Amino acid sequence: MTAIITDTLKKQLLLDIITDIDSSANDYYIGIGRSEVWNATDAAPTPKNTQRDARNLGLSLQSVKAVADKTLCAPRTDWSSGATYSSLNDDIEGHPVSAYYVFTDENHVYLCIQAGRNAAGNIVNSTVKPTGTSTKAFKTADGYVWKFSYSIGALTASKFLSSNFLPVSFVVSTDSDSPASTVEQKSIQDAAVPGEIIGYTVTDGGTGYTSTPNATIVGNGSTLAKADVTISGGAVSKVDARDSSGTLVFGAGYTYASVELTGGGGTGASIRPIFGPKAGLGADPRDDLRTRAIMFNSKPEGTEAGDFIVGNDFRQVSLIRNPLTHAGAKFSDNTGNTLNRLNLSTISSIFSADKTIIGATSGAKAYIDKVDSDNIYYHQNETTGFTQFDEAESISETDGSGSGVLALAGDDVDTDAFIVGEMDPLSGDVLYIDNRAAVSRSAEQTEDIKIVIQL
Numbered sequence: 007m008t009a010i011i012t013d014t015l016k017k018q019l020l021l022d023i024i025t026d027i028d029s030s031a032n033d034y035y036i037g038i039g040r041s042e043v044w045n046a047t048d049a050a051p052t053p054k055n056t057q058r059d060a061r062n063l064g065l066s067l068q069s070v071k072a073v074a075d076k077t078l079c080a081p082r083t084d085w086s087s088g089a090t091y092s093s094l095n096d097d098i099e100g101h102p103v104s105a106y107y108v109f110t111d112e113n114h115v116y117l118c119i120q121a122g123r124n125a126a127g128n129i130v131n132s133t134v135k136p137t138g139t140s141t142k143a144f145k146t147a148d149g150y151v152w153k154f155s156y157s158i159g160a161l162t163a164s165k166f167l168s169s170n171f172l173p174v175s176f177v178v179s180t181d182s183d184s185p186a187s188t189v190e191q192k193s194i195q196d197a198a199v200p201g202e203i204i205g206y207t208v209t210d211g212g213t214g215y216t217s218t219p220n221a222t223i224v225g226n227g228s229t230l231a232k233a234d235v236t237i238s239g240g241a242v243s244k245v246d247a248r249d250s251s252g253t254l255v256f257g258a259g260y261t262y263a264s265v266e267l268t269g270g271g272g273t274g275a276s277i278r279p280i281f282g283p284k285a286g287l288g289a290d291p292r293d294d295l296r297t298r299a300i301m302f303n304s305k306p307e308g309t310e311a312g313d314f315i316v317g318n319d320f321r322q323v324s325l326i327r328n329p330l331t332h333a334g335a336k337f338s339d340n341t342g343n344t345l346n347r348l349n350l351s352t353i354s355s356i357f358s359a360d361k362t363i364i365g366a367t368s369g370a371k372a373y374i375d376k377v378d379s380d381n382i383y384y385h386q387n388e389t390t391g392f393t394q395f396d397e398a399e400s401i402s403e404t405d406g407s408g409s410g411v412l413a414l415a416g417d418d419v420d421t422d423a424f425i426v427g428e429m430d431p432l433s434g435d436v437l438y439i440d441n442r443a444a445v446s447r448s449a450e451q452t453e454d455i456k457i458v459i460q461l
Contacts, residue, residue: 016298016461020078023300027076033328033338035434036304036455038314039067040321041360041375042387043444050321050441060436063324065387067344067431068375069314070326071304077162079171079458080295085110088131091118091150093205096281100296107155107295109172110135113163115155117287117294119204120246122149125236127208127243139190141197143204143254143287151247151254153287155294156194159187165303168456174297176290191291198286202256203231203263204247205280211241212275219270221245221277225263231256233265233277242267242275256282299460306341307452313341313428315376315383316451318359319444325457329434332426337433344431345375345383346424348395349413357382357408365412366400368393368423374403384424395423 027034040063044050053059083105092104094117106118116136121129134146136154143153158167166173177192184192203223219242221233232255234246245265248254265277283293291297302325306314329337357363357377363384364371371390376383386392395401395412402409412423438457447453 020300034073035070035326037070037324038320041318042373053439053441064431071306071341073302074304076302077166077173078297079299079301080174080297082172090129093121113158117153119143120151123244126238155291156191157187159185174291194288198289199258200286201259202282203279204282206245207278210276212272215270215272217270219267222266225260227257228259229257302457304455308449310341313343316447316449323440325438327435332430337429342429344427344429348382350380350410351413352411354409355407361403361406363401365395368396370395397423
């Protein structure tokens with residue numbers, strides 16, 4: 007038994023996630039952590055979808071910041087002169103290696119409705135960049151037929167445009183405050199024509215054709231589609247969606263159709279019509295671009311009032327849903343520090359980040375993430391173990407010269423030697439784990455973190 011999950015269901019699942027994020031009952035955070043090296047070469051391992059990996063992520067988590075925004079997105083392909091592009095095709099799954107849509111340096115997205123072909127039916131290079139924002143499909147001098155889809159405005163680009171993905175959205179409505187790119191997209195959506203036949207596939211070229219056969223579209227369209235046939239070497243080599251004068255004609259209202267050939271002196275040619283999206287080209291860019299991914303964005307700036315570490319590294323990025331405080335309450339601050347903290351009464355020698363400390367009496371070990379005056383922010387994991395430090399005990403670095411004495415009992419709010427962070431790093435649902443090479447942070451640095459989840 008074989009089965010598939012359709013693009014329609016994938017899209018719905020992603021929209022359900024967006025609804026979940028928008029609900030006031032839920033909070034989504036992007037987290038960073040893991041200051042210690044991965045291994046001897048510090049090569050990031052591939053994360054595993056296990057409870058242990060999720061737990062270990064929490065143990066090394068440093069800081070979180072609320073997801074600032076989200077969008078559906080699709081793989082990015084920049085138009086390049088000399089490249090070849092596929093045509094939008096209703097019989098091709100997902101995103102083919104040769105893309106059927108492009109992104110230009112004007113921040114415009116265009117669908118390739120028909121690839122340029124020579125008389126023999128072979129795809130030629132695209133040499134003329136598509137331009138303009140017409141609601142109609144148009145043909146460029148290299149034979150390619152394009153359809154403008156939408157523009158990406160400057161603000162949207164700053165949030166979501168990356169080297170590998172571009173944002174895709176559907177405009178529900180506009181008003182006087184809507185950006186020009188949004189108003190423009192709405193006009194494209196509203197001009198869409200349902201039931202178009204946007205191209206044709208030659209499934210069999212046949213033999214013996216001495217003249218061009220006539221093609222008739224047989225189906226239930228409300229406006230007749232046209233097909234212009236080309237023959238080469240006695241066979242049908244290509245069929246374009248246009249009339250004999252060269253005008254693009256896609257028809258309208260088709261839900262089924264076939265192509266009948268008459269005349270030309272040959273036999274055996276077979277043509278299959280290619281249907282555009284049900285609602286029409288441009289009616290919903292999420293369908294046109296087969297958008298099956300969601301992007302989350304957050305931009306931690308510097309220390310974020312002390313919640314984010316500078317002067318150290320992070321090697322993990324995560325997405326966490328509905329974390330809690332250590333008291334079990336809902337954590338809902340915009341940013342949060344998740345590290346435990348030790349307070350020192352005496353510092354004999356300065357401690358440094360990325361060192362390992364040990365308690366003289368407890369034997370507790372931990373990694374130092376940050377040193378702030380007489381406070382050490384740290385974490386423990388499977389390697390260090392989870393023995394707690396004793397208050398008033400001496401601590402020292404095992405791989406450095408730092409040493410000092412922890413504050414006496416009663417100097418903080420409880421009897422433990424450590425003070426917990428603002429958020430419980432082992433709470434909430436871990437939805438995404440990205441292991442990567444070390445990223446160093448400075449006080450002047452803003453991290454532009456984009457998380458993409460694909461179905």
